[in-house]
Amino acid sequence: MATYSESKKIYSQGDEATSVMYIQKGGVKLSVVNNVDKEVIMAILGRGDFFGEGCLAGQRTRIGTATTFTPTSILMVEKSEMKRALHSDQSLSDQFMLYVLSRNIRIEQDLIDQLFNSSEKRLARTLLLLARYNEDSQPHKTLPNVSQQMLAGMIGTTRSRVSYFMNKFRKLGFIQYDHGLQIDSSLLSVVLHE
Numbered sequence: 536m537a538t539y540s541e542s543k544k545i546y547s548q549g550d551e552a553t554s555v556m557y558i559q560k561g562g563v564k565l566s567v568v569n570n571v572d573k574e575v576i577m578a579i580l581g582r583g584d585f586f587g588e589g590c591l592a593g594q595r596t597r598i599g600t601a602t603t604f605t606p607t608s609i610l611m612v613e614k615s616e617m618k619r620a621l622h623s624d625q626s627l628s629d630q631f632m633l634y635v636l637s638r639n640i641r642i643e644q645d646l647i648d649q650l651f652n653s654s655e656k657r658l659a660r661t662l663l664l665l666a667r668y669n670e671d672s673q674p675h676k677t678l679p680n681v682s683q684q685m686l687a688g689m690i691g692t693t694r695s696r697v698s699y700f701m702n703k704f705r706k707l708g709f710i711q712y713d714h715g716l717q718i719d720s721s722l723l724s725v726v727l728h729e
Contacts, residue, residue, distance in 0.1 A: 538608050541680070545601040545609065552590035552597050555617045558582055561607025564685065567599040576688035579604070579665055579681065585634055590614045591621075605680050649691055657690040658700050659725035662710070666718040678716040 536559065539545065545556065548568060556563075558580055565578040565586060577599055580586055586601060591614060612620070621628045641664075648657050665678050683701065687694045704710045709722040 536608055536610050538606070539603045540606055541603055543603050543607075545603065546587070546597050548597055548600045550597045552587065552594045553614055554587060555585060555591065555612045555614065556587045556601070557610040557612070558584050558586070559608040559610055561603060561609075562605045563607060563609075564602050564604050565599050566602065566688070574688055575691075576685060579685075579689065581667075585631065588631075588635065591617060604685065654690060654692040654696050655700050655703075656726055656728075657692075658686060658697060659704070659709075659722050661686060661689050662704075662716075662718050663722055663726065668718070668720060668723070677714065678718060681716065 537545075539561070545563065560582055562582075563580045563584075563586060564576055565580065566574050566576045568574045578586075587597070589598065621631060648660055652660070662678070665681060683697045684694045686701075687697045690697070701710065704722065704725075705712065709719050709725065711717040711719070
């Protein structure tokens with residue numbers, strides 16, 4: 536197991552892809568930077584999430600950068616060991632397959648969201664997803680340390696637009712800033728409103 540403090544790189548875009556990671560505690564931002572240094576945040580991951588699994592499908596180098604945004608503990612599993620474990624442990628294989636399929640569905644939903652919804656709806660949906668309101672388990676009402684700049688990168692808009700909508704959401708009672716960013720389930724009305 537490896538532990539990282541906040542804002543530490545786990546791997547960089549272009550590094551050799553040799554292992555799969557599992558987040559035991561904390562959070563990781565996956566991002567990609569283009570040739571003019573524009574960063575796009577592909578995913579925000581938390582406890583119970585895998586990443587780096589592209590190496591299992593033949594990916595030789597990392598297509599993005601993984602950075603912590605809170606103190607994080609990660610279980611690192613070398614590619615050969617992960618393949619062996621997936622072949623020999625049916626329970627792990629089932630859990631991993633479910634995770635990969637769920638993540639694929641999420642990527643499809645993110646693409647649809649990006650193509651068809653306003654910045655306000657994309658922000659509301661992102662906040663709800665970060666709070667894990669889409670899961671069967673008890674959602675996290677308080678989000679980890681996620682900056683407005685990070686949110687802007689996730690939804691494809693500017694930090695000033697995120698600030699505008701966050702202030703609007705706060706005034707409407709959808710979010711609060713007491714002891715971290717707290718999300719109320721009523722924020723779902725923004726996502727469902729046509």
